[in-house]
Amino acid sequence: MSNHIKIALTDDELLFRKGILFMLEREENIEVILEASNGEQLLNFLDENPKNLPDIILMDLKMPLLNGVEATKIIQKKYPEIKIIALTSYDSKPFILNMIQEGASSYLVKNDSPKDMINTINEVHKNGFHYNESIMKILQEEILENNKKVKSKFDEDYLTSREKDVLILICKQYSTLEIAEKLFISPRTVDGHRNNLLLKTESKKITGLVVFAIQNGIITIDQINSRL
Known part of the structure; x- marks a missing residue:
């Protein structure tokens, strides 16, 4: 995987957006290919530039025309x-859970440090994702609460022992190369196990997968926090 990261920055607060842009432009491996003030502008860019899509979108949640959740x-x-x-x-539990359920790879609060971003x-x-300890705690609390209502039907033989090993290391936020080295297998084999999972x-x-493993x-x- 290339270390070069293409970013789309979507936020309706101009001053804040420019501040983030200035910070990101100082990073050698990061390129901001789009600034958008709402979700509609963002989607138009994606539809019109299928060969120049961002790797990551920094997505504000509260925006006009089309908000971040719907986008x-x-x-x-x-x-x-x-x-x-x-x-x-917004760093409240409902906001964080909602974005995770919608597939967000991570969650940053605007008063987090530049280093954290x-x-x-x-x-x-x-x-593919990054959850800090506070997000993991919220996620676990939600899963435990739901499991009180719905008993898991997980079959112990559903996953192979190797798939479980890979899953645990994924949850610990190890990269493909790190998982391959720890399990003495090739990166391609790790990718195969990940796809099967x-x-x-x-x-x-x-x-x-993280939700599934905890649930x-x-x-x-x-165990997850031991890696964080």
Whole structure:
């Protein structure tokens, strides 16, 4: 995977957007290919530039014409390969859970540090998602609450032992190369296991695998946090 990351920056607050742009332009491996003030502008760009799609979209949630949540839903269907990082002033549990359920690869609050933002962008590009400890805690609380209402039907033999090994390392946010080195297999084999996991769990994205693993007791939040 190339280390070069193409970014689309979508936020209706001009001053804030320009500040983020200035920060990102200082990073050698990051290129901002689009600034948009609403979801409609963003979607128009994607539809008109199919050969120059961003790797990652920094997505504000509250915008005019088409907000970030609705834009995320559309993009997940039309351009599932694009990773979305929610960028918002709202850090409440419902907002975070909603964006994760819609397939967001990470969640940044606007008062997070520049270092956190750059790290999140690089981790999402490398691993497909990036959840910090606070997001993981919220995710686990929601899953545990739901599991009290609906008993899991997970069959222990549904996944092979190797698939479980790969799944645990994915949840710990290791990259493909790191997983390959730890399990003494090739990166291509890791990709094959990841694709099988997505099919078996009916997950559209890596984020779905994390939810599946916690929900079915394959990994605990403490195990995940040991890597974070």
